[in-house]
Amino acid sequence: MAQDVATALSMSMPEVLKAFGEYLFSHLKARHPAIVDSFNSFADLIISIDKVIHVEVAKLYHEPNLPEIDAKIIEDGFILMRYNSKRQLCMCAEGLIFGAAAHYGVDAKLNHAQCMHDGFDSCLIEIKYETPHG
Template sequence: MRGVVFRGLEELAIETIGMQEWDELLETYAPQGRVYVSPTAYPDEELFALAQGVASKLDKPLTEVLAIFGQSLFGFLAKKHVGISSKFSSFEELVVSIDSVIHMEVKKLYDEPNLPSITTTIENDKTIILKYKSNRKLCFCAEGLLHGAAQHYNRVLRIEHPQCMHEGADHCVLILHLD
């Protein structure tokens, strides 16, 4: 996982549990002296352990914290990579461009980014079907990212998740319902 994602989790953690609690999580779950640098890759296990630590401190399920994190992460990444986020004039345009544009830009920025596979189908002007597949199984974080994107574009979004990799499926299906 890239350091930029850890930095996004750090921002959320400091906002929700405070700097001292975040420092305690780093002491517990990260190698001594670890500093997360945006373009550097770090073990996925460190992110999952830190996220679980945040969930424990908030007394919330990890899945809920991952969704909150995803929503926060969208804003964090949009500010950090304005050149990418400014390419899209609507939520729908952004969503259908995740694999073809956004992930291509990420590959230019980061060496071997290990991105999920995402395909989209527009059902109608209010419904998009999104298929998500990743060996990291961060579908709850992906839901949060989508909510963050919808908020960015002032859209109301409801997501159905009828098929999930956490329940043995090959990929997740997210049905995006727009206002």
């Protein structure tokens, strides 16, 4: 579906995901400012999605559908994220990562190294990011 949107708008997939993810992230931020503001960097937020952000979300919503996300900083500027969900919304995860990057003024590049849509148990998303001014 995202690919259809990209084709219709003559945009590349990353451009569509960025636009959608930035919109979705700013919506979540407007709804839950205290949660988003509690992180002072892109990396800090990304590694806290599963154990902090979605834990808070689970307290606020009735039976939410949340993915399992495990994100680790491998080295400065490189995070490896494992994503698993019955809903297989990894494209949505990519969009939200771009949205979070935009929020912190970080330049992020993603590589979907393995994908549930290709039959894997979980997705692996490599996140390379550069913080402005070093």
